[in-house]
Amino acid sequence: MVPEVGTAGQKLLAQAKVLIVGAGGLGSPLAAMLVASGLGTVGIADRDTVEESNLSRQYLFDEKDRGKHKALQLATRLREQNPSVSIIPIVKMLTMSDAPDIIASYDIVCDCTDNLDARRLIDRICGELRKPLVYAAVRDWQGYAAVFHHTRNKSFEDAFGGFASQNDTKNCALSGIMNPTCGIAASLQCAEVIKIVLGLPSDLDGGLLCFNILNPLFRLLKL
Numbered sequence: 001m002v003p004e005v006g007t008a009g010q011k012l013l014a015q016a017k018v019l020i021v022g023a024g025g026l027g028s029p030l031a032a033m034l035v036a037s038g039l040g041t042v043g044i045a046d047r048d049t050v051e052e053s054n055l056s057r058q059y060l061f062d063e064k065d066r067g068k069h070k071a072l073q074l075a076t077r078l079r080e081q082n083p084s085v086s087i088i089p090i091v092k093m094l095t096m097s098d099a100p101d102i103i104a105s106y107d108i109v110c111d112c113t114d115n116l117d118a119r120r121l122i123d124r125i126c127g128e129l130r131k132p133l134v135y136a137a138v139r140d141w142q143g144y145a146a147v148f149h150h151t152r153n154k155s156f157e158d159a160f161g162g163f164a165s166q167n168d169t170k171n172c173a174l175s176g177i178m179n180p181t182c183g184i185a186a187s188l189q190c191a192e193v194i195k196i197v198l199g200l201p202s203d204l205d206g207g208l209l210c211f212n213i214l215n216p217l218f219r220l221l222k223l
Contacts (some may be wrong), residue, residue: 009198010038014084016197017041019103021094021122022112023070024048025182026136026189028060030110033190035078035085039197042078043106045090046071059179094118099125108196110189111135111156123148123156134192135159136185140176141214143185145204146223147192152206154223159208181213 001007016039020027023046034042050058050065050073058070065073071089078087094102103109103125111122111133119135126133126149133148135156148155188209195202208221
């Protein structure tokens with residue numbers, strides 16, 4: 001067993017409640033990794049249905065899932081993977097009216113969305129409720145990962161601010177996304193969730209990791 005985890009760490013993981021917002025290219029592999037890691041409760045919030053264009057990077061779905069809700073189909077797969085984990089599908093888009101109540105039920109939130117309005121809403125509510133927010137975003141060969149509203153209390157706005165308003169208008173449907181980019185970003189998110197649960201320090205708490213796998217480059221920016 002990994003020394004930083006141990007039996008005590010496994011018990012902490014089994015008690016943790018994590019909400020994943022977005023069940024696409026980031027959220028679906030992240031959910032699979034968290035469930036395999038023995039997290040106690042995993043909530044999955046997404047109102048979208050599976051489309052053919054999703055299948056190249058959202059490998060937990062297949063042709064027979066087309067037209068079905070991602071959150072429900074993903075929950076079915078993950079219950080088969082680890083029946084001991086409580087998996088809660090939430091088939092809706094979070095709004096200002098319901099997001100506070102939903103997020104309040106979890107210990108940690110993972111932002112796996114692909115649009116700016118959703119990111120800002122999640123960031124705002126997590127800040128108000130003091131919930132750690134594990135953020136990731138991907139586009140073509142590039143990805144970003146960070147931890148907000150944790151020990152250093154940085155936010156999405158601290159990381160991107162006006163830059164996001166001007167430049168973060170394209171989602172993955174418009175810019176394209178490479179499958180391995182999603183896998184790397186989701187793996188980083190999973191690691192950060194585990195470190196938060198175990199009380200381990202992380203440079204992504206108050207930092208922004210930027211990577212590009214076309215010409216491999218990883219760079220950590222302090223916020």
